[in-house]
Amino acid sequence: MSTTTSLFAPPASDYPLDPTYAHRHASAVVTVTGPDGAPLADADVVVEQTNHAFTFGNIGFELIDYINDYEHGASDMATTRPGRELVDADRKYDAAFAEKWLALHNAATLPFYWGRFEPEEGRPRTQEYLRAARWFAERGVALKGHPLVWHTVQPQWLLGKPVDEVERLQRQRIRRDVGDFAGLVDTWDAINEVVIMPVFTAEENGITPLARVKGRVEMIRLAFEEARAVNPSVKLLLNDFDMSTAYECLIEAVLEAGIEIDYLGLQSHQHQGYWGLEKTQRILDRFARYNLPIHFTETTLLSGEIMPDHIVDLNDWQVTAEQWPSTPEGEARQADELEEFVRTLVAHPLVEAFIYWGLGDRGMWLNAPGGLLRRDGTAKPAYDRYLGLVKDEWWVAPHTVRTSATGEVTIEGFRGTYRVTAPDGRATEVTLA
């Protein structure tokens, strides 16, 4: 018996796209003062944007090794790069990669796959990941852990344990990791792909039997309640690739059960072809009904051949990177698709995050040519096009403004943080919220 308050809210009548991005803009009047505290009239100050409120993220998987100075081995199988022979060569690639990564993004998703984070029971890679998390945080990058509960990439040592024991270990794992990373990682994909979780058959794992016994809603409750128990201010996502009515039904079940979803996570791996405007809008319309902030948590767009339609589980497409090259036509198409997709998401009032799934073609999931950088580290057109939106069209570059007779300047632009630097070098941070 539980007392619940349904969190289902009737949908707003409409959430139209606004291609002028008016909902993304804000302005503020700031009074610049001198060292004496008096308004600084008729002075030239430099105004510049320092961050976006909107999340332009990517996975940070590939950088964990680099950040840890390669001392801890490959932190994740996704970083096992074909052709990697000398750490020195990687060091150079990785340094350039890191620079390009930081130039574009303000948020990183870190890979907390249980089976890789704790391949040996009781020996989690906490220190290695803390180092990586601090590196990002020091560079102004927000962090998200992915995922606390999932049925794949599971520890082998979990297999064969009774479901009660699996539940105990799963709960303990959530508390440990959310607790250890609190203050650095305060956003988590609490649970991943629950629609398929209890009927997943592709791979034996410890979690599917638990999901069958508990049911989907209680699996979700488990993830959310354990995370909030150790970090009450944590932000939690429900995340899925299933964009059908199944996910809607699950979301309604979760809201009805009184489980608070902070952000609704929608994956958008488009290995089988770009969704296009119409499908993207239809999906936005359907999931905006829940009046929840929406995160596009995992996006892939290819710059090479498209995966055939008949593949149902993308993991079944097994090719080498050499068999799946990035092509000039593919790169031109990817840039167009990425631009249209990002513009569409940014134009939607409920979308708060766009997180791409891999910056470079090296070590990309499924060996797909879905990176924004080629295997040699050079930028594909999509990288430049996307960077042009995030750091040019939607960005306020440093420029000189003259304060008024009362020392005021008006700052106007995409919501985010801005810096105003007085002639004597004193800087003030301003947030356009």
Add this chain to the structure above:
Amino acid sequence: MSTTTSLFAPPASDYPLDPTYAHRHASAVVTVTGPDGAPLADADVVVEQTNHAFTFGNIGFELIDYINDYEHGASDMATTRPGRELVDADRKYDAAFAEKWLALHNAATLPFYWGRFEPEEGRPRTQEYLRAARWFAERGVALKGHPLVWHTVQPQWLLGKPVDEVERLQRQRIRRDVGDFAGLVDTWDAINEVVIMPVFTAEENGITPLARVKGRVEMIRLAFEEARAVNPSVKLLLNDFDMSTAYECLIEAVLEAGIEIDYLGLQSHQHQGYWGLEKTQRILDRFARYNLPIHFTETTLLSGEIMPDHIVDLNDWQVTAEQWPSTPEGEARQADELEEFVRTLVAHPLVEAFIYWGLGDRGMWLNAPGGLLRRDGTAKPAYDRYLGLVKDEWWVAPHTVRTSATGEVTIEGFRGTYRVTAPDGRATEVTLA
């Protein structure tokens, strides 16, 4: 704020099919007594089965006109038969049809589509339907109303009303009809096709906007709570055609919300080809997880050409009956498929009902050759094959048994009701439960 007890129960470890149907069998020892009340030793009594506990049902739509002596016009659009010119000709067809209907079935689904049951606001066809319901009940046929809430076949007069008013009218309609038919119709498809209900776009209707505003779970709660309010012993189904994980997620939401489902309704219109054993078993496995009695509520198997795969909404396939004939090869195939399908369902311990969707090809949904009788009323092989199972292989025909020295006979067979008739004609009803 509501206090709920989740009704989700962990699945039984397994529900294997039993092709021996042992779970369907029961036996009882009955003492036959004489007029003086003393055991009737060494007497020849006649034992015969009179009904099945298992529901072998069909829609009773076509018979409403006939039962009402054609005095009330076509009670339902489904009964508008092409080529119908003289009532006399129909009377003959219908009389023979009724006989074949009753020879096979022990349950009828009646069409309470709101838009046809009450085409003019405030003038429901209650009397006409009560007459039909009584006709079936007098012949030992159990009744189910279909459906209390749905988004299609809606009254035109509901369009344009505000959602609050639609909700009030929908609630009132449920109370009225469940109340008016209590004692005759005590089983209802409470709500139909909720998975698609709030995102249904094929046809403007009053219910979809209500479902969007309330959410799926509260729409279901509305239907269940209104029906139970007027008839506490009513049995209610959740019914859907969506056999994907979407329906699983919805069921889990409903159980989690503490809404009691009496029978889980699975549609199985197989216009695009017979599911086959493997798919049927997979669906049974998935939906048996909820430990609920399962009703196959709407089954169609064709004896003609199969509808192409690319049709998503079956209603989009618009052909005349002449364009879609029953064929000899199709009829042979249909008989095989129907036999395999029914045997599979009866072999599953949780299935309690198999309800076919139309006995005759005249007036079949979509003009499909899915009946078990041809347009001229003669039996297709599927009718004979199915009748052979229900009233022969799985049936105890009248036969003479000698009572023991203590007046006992053992009755053994499929669960259901049996009659024991003594030499002097006195009969006793026995239930094998």
